[in-house]
Amino acid sequence: xxxxxxxxxxxxxxxxxxxxxxxxxxxxxxxxxxxxxxxxxxxxxxxxxxxxxxxxxxxxxxxxxxxxxxxxxxxxxxxxxxxxxxxxxxxxxxxxxxxxxxxxxxxxxxxxxxxxxxxxxxxxxxxxxxxxxxxxxxxxxxxxxxxxxxxxxxxxxxxxxxxxxxxxxxxxxxxxxxxxxxxxxxxxxxxxxxxxxxxxxxxxxxxxxxxxxxxxxxxxxxxxxxxxxxxxxxxxxxxxxxxxxxxxxxxxxxxxxxxxxxxxxxxxxxxxxxxxxxxxxxxxxxxxxxxxxx
Amino acid sequence: xxxxxxxxxxxxxxxxxxxxxxxxxxxxxxxxxxxxxxxxxxxxxxxxxxxxxxxxxxxxxxxxxxxxxxxxxxxxxxxxxxxxxxxxxxxxxxxxxxxxxxxxxxxxxxxxxxxxxxxxxxxxxxxxxxxxxxxxxxxxxxxxxxxxxxxxxxxxxxxxxxxxxxxxxxxxxxxxxxxxxxxxxxxxxxxxxxxxxxxxxxxxxxxxxxxxxxxxxxxxxxxxxxxxxxxxxxxxxxxxxxxxxxxxxxxxxxxxxxxxxxxxxxxxxxxxxxxx
Numbered sequence: 001x002x003x004x005x006x007x008x009x010x011x012x013x014x015x016x017x018x019x020x021x022x023x024x025x026x027x028x029x030x031x032x033x034x035x036x037x038x039x040x041x042x043x044x045x046x047x048x049x050x051x052x053x054x055x056x057x058x059x060x061x062x063x064x065x066x067x068x069x070x071x072x073x074x075x076x077x078x079x080x081x082x083x084x085x086x087x088x089x090x091x092x093x094x095x096x097x098x099x100x101x102x103x104x105x106x107x108x109x110x111x112x113x114x115x116x117x118x119x120x121x122x123x124x125x126x127x128x129x130x131x132x133x134x135x136x137x138x139x140x141x142x143x144x145x146x147x148x149x150x151x152x153x154x155x156x157x158x159x160x161x162x163x164x165x166x167x168x169x170x171x172x173x174x175x176x177x178x179x180x181x182x183x184x185x186x187x188x189x190x191x192x193x194x195x196x197x198x199x200x201x202x203x204x205x206x207x208x209x210x211x212x213x214x215x216x217x218x219x220x221x222x223x224x225x226x227x228x229x230x231x232x233x234x235x236x237x238x239x240x241x242x243x244x245x246x247x248x249x250x251x252x253x254x255x256x257x258x259x260x261x262x263x264x265x266x267x268x269x270x271x272x273x274x275x276x277x278x279x280x281x282x283x284x285x286x287x288x289x290x291x292x293x294x
Numbered sequence: 295x296x297x298x299x300x301x302x303x304x305x306x307x308x309x310x311x312x313x314x315x316x317x318x319x320x321x322x323x324x325x326x327x328x329x330x331x332x333x334x335x336x337x338x339x340x341x342x343x344x345x346x347x348x349x350x351x352x353x354x355x356x357x358x359x360x361x362x363x364x365x366x367x368x369x370x371x372x373x374x375x376x377x378x379x380x381x382x383x384x385x386x387x388x389x390x391x392x393x394x395x396x397x398x399x400x401x402x403x404x405x406x407x408x409x410x411x412x413x414x415x416x417x418x419x420x421x422x423x424x425x426x427x428x429x430x431x432x433x434x435x436x437x438x439x440x441x442x443x444x445x446x447x448x449x450x451x452x453x454x455x456x457x458x459x460x461x462x463x464x465x466x467x468x469x470x471x472x473x474x475x476x477x478x479x480x481x482x483x484x485x486x487x488x489x490x491x492x493x494x495x496x497x498x499x500x501x502x503x504x505x506x507x508x509x510x511x512x513x514x515x516x517x518x519x520x521x522x523x524x525x526x527x528x529x530x531x532x533x534x535x536x537x538x539x540x541x542x543x544x545x546x547x548x549x550x551x552x553x554x555x556x557x558x559x560x561x562x563x564x565x566x567x568x569x570x
Contacts, residue, residue: 106377175414179476182372183427183483184404193430194416 042273049266057267062230062242066260071268073233077146077241078215078275080234084150085157085214086207092154093161093210094203100162101169102191121159128156129223137224144225146237152220157210164206168199201290208283212276218245244272320347322386323487323517324369329383331361331368333376338364340541342383346534348486348517351509353528353549355521356538357569362521363411365538366489369519370406371399388486404431407480409490413472415464415479420447420456423464423475427483442482450478451508470501477508488512490520494527506531525565529553537561 060070096117104110132152142148172195180190196203226246234241251265324346331339339361346352354362367373369385371392384391392402415423424443433439443460447453452474456467464475473493480488490509494502509518509531522528528535529549536546537558545552545561556562563569 173414175410175412176416178372178375178408178410179414179416179479180426180430181375182370182403182408182410183430183480184400184402185430186400189430193426198417 045266045269045273047266048263049268049270052263052267053270058271061233062247064230064258066258066264069264071244071247071271073231074242074244074247074268075271076233078243080146080237080239080241081150081153081243082211082215084147084237085153086211088151088154089157089161089210090207093158093207094165096158096162097165097169097203098191098195101166102187102195117159117162121163124219125156125217126219126223128152129220131155132220133224142238143240144227145239146234146241149221149224149226149241149243150237152224153214153217156217156220157214160210160213161207164209165199165203168202168206169195171202172198201286205283205287208279208286212279212283215243215279216245216272216276218249221246222249244268244275248272320349322346323348323388324519325386325389327384327386329365329368329385330381331364331373332380334378338541339368342543344536344543344546346517346519349513349515350533351513351518351520351531353520353522353532353535354538355523355525355528355535355564357564358523360538361541362538363491366491366519366521369487369489370403370408372408374399404483405485406487406489407483407485409473409477409480409488409493411492412496413469413476415467415472415475417463417465419461420464420467420475421460424478424482427479431483446478446482447475449481449512450474451504451511452478468501470497470504473497473501473505474508477505477512481512485516487517487519490518492521492523495523502527525553537564539564 056068057070058075059072060068062071062073063069100110100113104113129152132148132155136142136148136151137144140148176194176198177190180194185193221243226242227240231240231242248265248268251261251268255261255265322345324344326342326344326346329339329342330337342365354365356362364373368381369387369392373379374381381393384393386392387402387406390397416426418426421443424446425439428439428442433442444453444457447456452471455471456475459466464472467475473496477488477493494505497505506527509520512518513533520528520532532549534547535549535552537544537552537556537560539560545556545558547557552561553565556565
């Protein structure tokens, strides 16, 4: 006797097909929800801010008069901040990744370090702000200048750079290392000539994505006490500074006092989004261009 | 080709399993004495004793998992890249123990080149692949590098195929060409011994034939140790053959003898295809 009864199957066919369509619709709605919210957000921001973006807005200094206020200070501050964050995270992050992947003996200690790095990536950014305030701004008496902010941000994104660099290094096939060692190369020669060139695209992609996260972070710098006051344009890493998201934050806070601040904040958001979009595109381009098949 | 090593003089070795009078006059390059190797608890090589003579092709045959690849990787200490490996006994290379603290592993690997199972060129140009070894050993002079590259590619019988595209990426070559490029890359460090770990297992029959012919050429200047799971290949190209089984050397003798009148029953069973 057969176990699959054709009549039974046909009777249940309707409800099975309904469940199938229902599931598909549910997942489509889930996808659309995020997309719709994003579109609405961008639409509102463009509506509020697009008209305010012009040459003066980009090149003027901060001012209490909305008509004369510009974001030159925040743009320069962001650039200076990157000038600290980029080299510090590259050196520390890639160095750590190379050590963990190529030199460290696989064992308990290595796995403890590994777990901690992964956990560090999940620590809230405001905690890093407190760390920066305690160690760099007060402990090392740097004050709330670019260097202190940059080091804080570097620590914040370091775990991301370490983990993504590790993944890039791990993706370098073992047989390439063997070929190099087989000719009498030292570890460092192998890392320098074989492993790093092969993993560089992955490392760069990870680093750029980490930097774009640093550009968008607000909390650590607010904790660090980045001034909302009118300050001179920063000229070095030892100057006080502000950055785009902090500028957005303070304008939004004060928008109850001056209505036009809402528009200034929206315009700044647009600039920030464009910068992030460009950075992420570059990261994706690098990844696609250098993707190698072994 | 220049031999970079010292001029160690081998005396007649009583461990030699060979019988030919021609062989006894040849120097020993590698002498393995009571070698044992463990992967963790797994005893992979058991009391290996094996003298290997210069300017000969020594084939190592045996079924999968018999330890033949492990053994050849021990000869240039590549096996130590696996962290759980433990070794006892000694391997004398030109009468120096390769496990001696004063014998730098980089030094050993400069004298002993290796060709791997799967062609593994670097994702660099053909030229850069061959120049890699000389460069890491400090040769910067472009003229000398050009000369080494040409000589090595000619030595590996691939010069005519690639001389017009030295700056193209090595990944554009066919599998067989890539493997000969890897042989050229090994020749570029002017080694004394070339270790080959199943160098034709990933190649088609025509490419395999080319590599086999090349091995015959190379033995004039180098000592070659080749692991193969292809018994016909061992019979075709080697002077001596060692038969490995479960981590032990069952029989080591002239290739002719192994394939015509093996003295051990297990060798006979294996070469006649009764197992393996």
